[in-house]
Amino acid sequence: MQKRNYNYFLLIFFAFLLVVSTIFTQTLTDKATQALQKGNIEAVETFKTSNEMQHLVNFSFTLQSRFSQLAAVPDNALDVLGDSLTLFGYNANVLNDAIAHKAPIANLKYLMDAVNTQLNISYAIIDARQHQNTRLMETLTDSLRKSKPGDDVYRYGVLVEKFLESQLQQTLVTNSTHASQLSSYNRILSVAAIIAVLIFTTVIVVRQWQQLVLIKELRLAREAAVKSRNAKDEFLANMSHELRTPLNSLIGFGNLLSDTPLNDTQKDYINTIISNGYNLLHIVNDVLDFSSIEAGKLRIKRIPFNLAELFEDLKRMFSAIITEKKLTYQWEIDPQVPQMLKGDPERLRQVLVNLVNNAIKFTAQGGIRLQVRLLPPDNEETHKLIFNVIDTGEGIPKEKINLIFERFEQLEHMTTRQHGGTGLGLSIVKSLVESMGGTVAVNSEPGQGSTFTFTGIFEKVAEIPAIADKQSDKPAADFSGYTALVVEDNAANRVLIKHLLKKYHLAIELAENGLEALERIQAKHYDLILMDIQMPHMNGYKAISIIREELHINTPAIAMTAYVMENEIKRCFAAGFNDYISKPIEEADIIGKILKWMPVPAEDRKEEAEGHPADSLDFFKELLGGDEAVMQELLTEIGKQWEEDQTALRTAAAAGDAAGVARILHRTRSTFSAFGPNHPIQELLKDCRITGTAENMIHTCEQLIRQIGEKWNFIIISG
Incomplete structure (x- = not known):
């Protein structure tokens, strides 16, 4: 009985011991589990923090790159860059708070100092850009390039990441120590912890691999974007050539025909042909200008011009259609406005042409009125003018006013069919006005008309240059005794140029391509070469290169090009041409170019030298329009x-x-x-x-x- 009781008590003791052991083991297991869970949570937070650190470093490099090239960024993107800076600073502060509560480290402070340095310089660059302080912006941009705060962010970010990795490693070691003190259950838990760590490691590796894949995709996307942009530029250049070549014949022969005896009906027909030819040319110019604006290649000149003469030219330009539609046309310049200004007359003309053409298009009765007034200047070296283009046309609905300056926007879907146009005119007007330092706005009432208002900044002209007497649009010239070679593959254009220059007694010989031109030039001396660029068998660039480099012939050569993109014009000079003229060719332009380059007799050269010092840059300045x-x-x-x-x-x-x-x-x-x-x-x-x-x-x-x-x-x- 005692033995049985002994066994009973022994069984109870062992049961109790088992329970105590189980409870003890469970307690240790719970502690180990809690320690492991805590370690896992810290590991996850460390991973997230490390991942955010990587994003912060990448964000820093991206902003550094964008701000180093801020001059090429359009004005409408400055707000986006400012928002990006705000987000960059916010993320850095959040990351700082997340790490600082664990343990204060010196590298974290250095990291935040680098972030603040980058933010301060970047905000200063935006401020200088918005205030149009180009010199300060260039200085700050150069400082950003030299200091490279993004590199500091990366360097201290790596050190902080190493600290976080050290903490993660320490947590894992502690978990392993707890696991080694347990029985088989604890070993199972240790295995589970190892599996968990492996999972997290796998997640990190997968994320890094995904980032590498993303970087590769972004690189491919960038290469595709560059290729697409190059294809677009090539397409626009080819489109310009293909459209301007037939337009050259259309407008040129129209002008020649208008100089012949015609009855009233024939004059109406030919005026319609010429007018529509110029309309098509304006559409081509709009598309090319829009492309230049998008690419940031629009250049604003600074040359003296007479505002009254520009307005007179506008009046002559629109006189035919004004008469046809039986409208009135008036312009008024405030007496306080200076006669001479310094700016870009062609871009100002383009703005006014678009606005006046738009006003005429939507006005059936009444007329158009132009007004110019002087505003208080921003500084003593400039004039600020305000222009009003007022019409009595259809007007613009209120819900459409905010849209009309957007690209490809028109009042109604039927506008294109009723009135024509590409929807680019007012968008180009807005871009050109802003490039001239001004703003544009519109006030309109449906059925009563519209008033387009824009401002512009123009420099003061110290000395008013002598104004040539404009008695005739056609230049006076006599090229008797001179011979020119015209190289042009388009038969219609060859005939056009021959008849146009025949009026000025210039002997013309024709060649259809570069190869034929080389044969003629080697066989005979010419006083001038007029050469097209795009030709079969041998283009103009190749032909002029051979003429200059191999034949050593220095006869003045003028490129006749339908390509009017800026890079093509530079290419003409680089290839060896002395000058260029764009198609469609205007009679006054081509005669002016020929007068500039045609050899002059010795006695005339002597008189010219007495009036103009030989070392002067008058010719150079005239060639480039004083830009x-x-x-x-x-x-x-x-x-x-x-x-x-x-x-x-x-x-x-x-x-x-x-x-x-x-x-x-x-x-x-x-x-x-x-x-x-x-x-x-x-x-x-x-x-x-x-x-x-x-x-x-x-x-x-x-x-x-x-x-x-x-x-x-x-x-x-x-x-």
């Missing part, structure tokens, strides 16, 4: 090319390569062709003959380089 920005850009390019020509000339002379020296000298003449055929540099190159031994050639080349260098230095100083 100082373009002049400086071209002078820089000429300087770079002259440095290359000097090096090549010395190398060829040292090698005794007379043919190479001659080729380089002809190339140098093309380099300085923008200064005019009678400039002293051109005279030096024209009269120079470098032959003999290598030693003599080196001596002569150095002497020539020194003489040209003196002239070039004078140009740089005086320019």
